[in-house]
Amino acid sequence: MLLINCPYCGEREQEEFSCGGEAHIERPKNPPELSDDQWADYLFLRQNIKGLQFERWNHSFGCRQWFNVARNTATDEILAVYHMGEKPPKLESNDPITPCGEPKIGSGNFSTSKK
Amino acid sequence: MIKKPKKYSVFSLVRNALSYHENWQPAWRNPEIKKNYDAIIVGGGGHGLTTAYYLAKNHGIKNIAVVEKGWIGGGNTGRNTTIIRSNYLWDQSAALYEHALKLWEGMSQELNYNVMFSQRGVMNVAHNLHDVRELKRRWNANRLNDIDCEWLNTEQVKKFCPVINTSPNIRYPVLGATLQRRAGTARHDAVAWGYARGADAMGVDIIQNCEVTGINVNNGNVTGIETTKGTINSKKIGVVSAGHTSVIAKMAGIKLPLESRPLQALVSEPVKPIIDTVVMSNTIHAYVSQSDKGELVIGAGTDGYNSYTQRGGFNIVEDTIMAIVELFPIFSRMKMLRHWGGIVDICPDASPIISKTHINGLYFNCGWGTGGFKATPGSGWVFAHTIANDQPHALNAPFSINRFSSGELVDEHGAAAVAH
Ligand SMILES: Cc1cc2nc3c(=O)[nH]c(=O)nc-3n(C[C@H](O)[C@H](O)[C@H](O)COP(=O)(O)OP(=O)(O)OC[C@H]3O[C@@H](n4cnc5c(N)ncnc54)[C@H](O)[C@@H]3O)c2cc1C
Ligand SMILES: [Zn+2]
Numbered sequence: 075m076l077l078i079n080c081p082y083c084g085e086r087e088q089e090e091f092s093c094g095g096e097a098h099i100e101r102p103k104n105p106p107e108l109s110d111d112q113w114a115d116y117l118f119l120r121q122n123i124k125g126l127q128f129e130r131w132n133h134s135f136g137c138r139q140w141f142n143v144a145r146n147t148a149t150d151e152i153l154a155v156y157h158m159g160e161k162p163p164k165l166e167s168n169d170p171i172t173p174c175g176e177p178k179i180g181s182g183n184f185s186t187s188k189k
Numbered sequence: 190m191i192k193k194p195k196k197y198s199v200f201s202l203v204r205n206a207l208s209y210h211e212n213w214q215p216a217w218r219n220p221e222i223k224k225n226y227d228a229i230i231v232g233g234g235g236h237g238l239t240t241a242y243y244l245a246k247n248h249g250i251k252n253i254a255v256v257e258k259g260w261i262g263g264g265n266t267g268r269n270t271t272i273i274r275s276n277y278l279w280d281q282s283a284a285l286y287e288h289a290l291k292l293w294e295g296m297s298q299e300l301n302y303n304v305m306f307s308q309r310g311v312m313n314v315a316h317n318l319h320d321v322r323e324l325k326r327r328w329n330a331n332r333l334n335d336i337d338c339e340w341l342n343t344e345q346v347k348k349f350c351p352v353i354n355t356s357p358n359i360r361y362p363v364l365g366a367t368l369q370r371r372a373g374t375a376r377h378d379a380v381a382w383g384y385a386r387g388a389d390a391m392g393v394d395i396i397q398n399c400e401v402t403g404i405n406v407n408n409g410n411v412t413g414i415e416t417t418k419g420t421i422n423s424k425k426i427g428v429v430s431a432g433h434t435s436v437i438a439k440m441a442g443i444k445l446p447l448e449s450r451p452l453q454a455l456v457s458e459p460v461k462p463i464i465d466t467v468v469m470s471n472t473i474h475a476y477v478s479q480s481d482k483g484e485l486v487i488g489a490g491t492d493g494y495n496s497y498t499q500r501g502g503f504n505i506v507e508d509t510i511m512a513i514v515e516l517f518p519i520f521s522r523m524k525m526l527r528h529w530g531g532i533v534d535i536c537p538d539a540s541p542i543i544s545k546t547h548i549n550g551l552y553f554n555c556g557w558g559t560g561g562f563k564a565t566p567g568s569g570w571v572f573a574h575t576i577a578n579d580q581p582h583a584l585n586a587p588f589s590i591n592r593f594s595s596g597e598l599v600d601e602h603g604a605a606a607v608a609h
Binding site for chain 1: 433435436439444445446447448449493494495496497498502503504537593594595596
């Protein structure tokens with residue numbers, strides 16, 4: 075289970091939160107002009123990254139606020155927590171080594187460094 | 190030269206017993222990698238191996254490599270709770286899963302390999318009015334599609350599975366259940382090994398410990414793959430890599446509607462036979478069966494976030510155990526022996542993608558999420574057809590990637606989202 079540092083309440087167990095998926099997906103500004111493929115991209119297609127991912131979380135059983143998290147999905151390490159509307163922080167990600175490579179020792183091995 | 194594997198039989202068992210079982214031949218070769226293949230399958234799970242097997246058997250394409258980064262069956266094929274059924278809601282899914290179930294029924298004979306397919310029945314339990322309506326709807330849909338399904342009331346449930354708690358006083362009482370008697374379980378490793386052996390005998394090269402690191406595309410045509418053991422060329426590449434499909438798709442610049450999440454399972458210490466069917470409940474999220482070794486095989490849920498770590502949160506296991514103990518108080522003192530996770534690729538409509546792509550010769554078979562083991566033979570059958578003919582089989586035409594643009598989704602959340 076993850077420990078998530080809610081920007082409003084502090085560190086709480088992940089069970090109190092719900093994940094809202096990939097962050098920084100903008101709602102199209104010109105909906106009537108969108109093609110079916112563009113709608114599919116907005117609604118369904120996801121990067122589903124192995125490595126550094128920016129995602130939205132909601133403290134649903136706490137303060138009920140939304141915020142963003144930068145997490146390495148190859149190790150589950152949480153690298154940063156930042157507010158909605160903020161630009162994602164600059165983090166250096168050197169994981170995974172090969173596209174599918176598992177971190178060297180077990181899956182809890184941290185290999186993405188904070189910059 | 191490919192040496193035909195010796196047929197397994199009572200006689201071969203006796204003969205090998207006389208030599209203290211020291212002379213069994215390996216079930217498949219450990220071949221040299223060739224430079225060129227007529228088709229390459231990325232991922233040596235059950236779906237990849239059946240694809241290669243049916244490409245060779247049904248379509249005569251035998252110069253094939255199955256490229257696996259670890260060992261065959263080490264992904265979700267060897268991590269699932271082995272539930273096999275075909276009681277899906279919509280016509281498209283019912284047809285696909287029923288085709289697979291029919292192949293299961295003849296699999297051990299066809300492969301000359303005992304996959305221990307056991308049609309012990311699968312019961313889907315209802316705990317509230319909504320469940321009852323939903324399950325009865327599915328029961329009727331199944332009957333219309335000629336798929337065996339029965340409705341059991343509470344007493345019939347108790348009679349069919351005596352250890353279940355049917356007291357009206359529990360938090361989620363048992364109000365009834367659907368039962369598919371032809372459904373059941375199988376030995377997952379044997380499925381991978383049996384198809385590997387069958388494919389190998391027809392000339393398929395099974396290449397283990399070889400990770401795909403790139404997909405080569407030239408002018409919209411696929412030309413081969415990059416691997417940790419060098420470049421391998423082929424004009425047809427089928428990607429069947431479950432939880433890692435998005436990672437491979439990215440190598441070809443393709444974005445898919447998939448989310449990869451951990452899904453967990455656990456087994457108990459072995460005990461004498463106590464439950465001779467599979468019980469599943471969507472509402473309290475528990476499902477359980479007993480393996481031939483005597484272990485209870487218990488499936489938990491997916492974590493609520495994407496991860497490739499192949500291990501899930503402990504809270505998910507706790508929730509599942511709470512549900513199991515309420516439904517089966519008799520299990521409350523059993524010790525759990527092992528627990529593990531697999532990474533499942535989940536589609537927004539809980540249905541798979543078996544499809545061509547905009548790149549010629551590049552095909553994807555993915556999105557099976559939490560419930561693709563049951564489809565293993567059928568999935569390979571239709572994917573082989575898609576690769577060989579460069580167009581889908583009638584059974585997988587509705588499962589094209591284009592459905593996310595057209596809106597023709599096959600929403601199986603009722604039949605597939607929780608139950609596996
Ligand atoms: C805990 C759990 C319980 C489940 N229970 C059930 C159930 O009861 N019933 C049911 O029907 N389904 C169940 N499922 C789902 C089922 O296991 C899967 O849908 C199915 O096994 C997928 O088969 P596959 O061959 O596509 O995937 P896999 O067996 O995962 O094979 C994919 C292979 O691709 C390989 N690969 C990945 N990346 C690369 C690369 N870059 N290069 C080379 N190879 C690569 C992997 O190593 C892997 O071996 C369960 C899954 C889990 C995790
Ligand atoms: Zn909070």
